Amino acid sequence: xKQIRFLLTGSAAGFLNGLFGAGGGMVVVPMLQRDGLPxxxxxxxxxxxxxxxxxxxxxxxxxxxSIRLAQALPYIPLGLVGAAVGGWLLPxxxxxxxxxxxxxxxxxxxxxxxxx
Amino acid sequence: xxxxxxxxxSLASGLLGALGMGAGAVLLLYLRVxxxxxxxxxxxxxxxxxxxxxxxxxxxxxxxxxxxxxxxxLCVLTGLPGVLLGVWCGRLLGTGLLSKxxxxxxxxxxxxxxxxxxxxKRKEENSHSRYNTPRTGSNSS
Numbered sequence: 001x002k003q004i005r006f007l008l009t010g011s012a013a014g015f016l017n018g019l020f021g022a023g024g025g026m027v028v029v030p031m032l033q034r035d036g037l038p039x040x041x042x043x044x045x046x047x048x049x050x051x052x053x054x055x056x057x058x059x060x061x062x063x064x065x066s067i068r069l070a071q072a073l074p075y076i077p078l079g080l081v082g083a084a085v086g087g088w089l090l091p092x093x094x095x096x097x098x099x100x101x102x103x104x105x106x107x108x109x110x111x112x113x114x115x116x
Numbered sequence: 117x118x119x120x121x122x123x124x125x126s127l128a129s130g131l132l133g134a135l136g137m138g139a140g141a142v143l144l145l146y147l148r149v150x151x152x153x154x155x156x157x158x159x160x161x162x163x164x165x166x167x168x169x170x171x172x173x174x175x176x177x178x179x180x181x182x183x184x185x186x187x188x189x190l191c192v193l194t195g196l197p198g199v200l201l202g203v204w205c206g207r208l209l210g211t212g213l214l215s216k217x218x219x220x221x222x223x224x225x226x227x228x229x230x231x232x233x234x235x236x237k238r239k240e241e242n243s244h245s246r247y248n249t250p251r252t253g254s255n256s257s
Contacts, residue, residue: 003190006190006191007190007191007193007194009191009194010190010191010192010193010194010198011194011195011197011198012198013191013195013198013201014194014195014196014197014198014200014201014202015199015201015202015205016124016198016202016221017163017195017199017202018198018199018200018201018202018203018204018205018206019203019205019206019214019217020140020144020159020164020202020206020214020217020218020221021140021146021158021159021160021162022140022141022159022162022163022166022175023140023141023146023221023225024195025140026221026224026225027139027159028191032184032187035187037184037187038212038248040182041182041183041184043135043137044173044177044180044182044183045182045183045184045187045188047133047134047170047173047174047177047183047186048174048177048183048188049187049188049191049195050166050170051166051167051170051171051174052196053165053192053194053195053196053198053199054166054167054170054194055167055200056196056200057163057202057203058163058164058167059231060199060200060203061156061159061160061163061203062160062256064203064207065218066156066157066159066160066182067156067157067160067163067164068159069164071157071161071164072160072161072164072165072189072205073158073166074122074126075122075125075126075129075143076126076165076168076169076233077126077167078122078123078126078127078130079126079127079129079130079165079169080131080168080169080172081127081130081132081251082126082128082129082130082132082133082134082169083130083131083133083134083143083168083169083172083173083176084130084172084176085131085134086131086132086133086135086173087129087134087172087173087175087176088176088179089131089134090134090135090177090180090182091180091182094155098132098135098137099137099229099232099240100190100228100229100230100234102132102141102142102202102229103218103225103226103227103228103229103230103231103232104226104230105142105145105226106141106145106222106225106226106229106243107222107223107227109141109145109149110219110222110223110226111221111223112149113145113148113149113215113216113218113219113222114144114180114216114219114220114223116215
């Protein structure tokens with residue numbers, strides 16, 4: 001039963017990743033937590049799920065000509081610095097405040113996008 | 117000024133990505149709302165950005181034994197056909213509708229993050245010991 005839940009979650013994550021280029025973690029993290037994984041392991045495992053899905057999506061987007069590799073380059077160097085900090089922080093920090101700030105920021109931006 | 121924004125957004129996206137908290141939302145939002153990109157281009161940039169970030173994060177988390185490889189493998193198995201379906205649907209919707217659908221997804225993510233942020237503290241206070249001792253049902257890496 002648990003394996004079926006993983007398979008269903010994977011397909012939902014893949015669908016969101018292909019459709020929006022993001023959002024897969026939204027379904028993977030809660031499912032892993034429901035199955036008893038501690039929060040930090042759920043978040044880490046979700047990245048291992050999303051990476052292969054993102055590779056597949058990227059290849060499809062590139063093949064459709066929607067993007068060029070160079071467009072992402074300016075964001076990557078400092079993104080890697082942020083990732084290194086995040087990788088160090090995950091086992092050490094309680095993310096309650098990050099969730100709150102991130103949630104408020106996302107809601108504000110969603111409203112702006114809807115009103116555009 | 118724009119380079120400052122790019123630096124801030126890159127750092128925040130990398131950080132949130134490594135924390136498994138949705139790096140995509142931050143970079144995508146910046147590209148759509150402030151960067152002047154259309155929805156499909158923003159999504160593509162976000163996907164490419166995420167690849168090295170995720171790789172580095174996985175290396176760091178694997179070293180800390182935080183990844184459940186079996187669960188991840190099962191999710192990926194059905195995730196790949198899901199990607200094909202998602203990309204196909206995205207092309208059908210077109211950038212206008214896709215953008216509105218993305219905004220709705222953000223609303224859901226935002227509400228979920230806020231409710232999680234406010235309920236998590238209580239849960240942690242009530243059942244902190246549960247997280248220190250993972251259930252036997254979860255697969256170790």
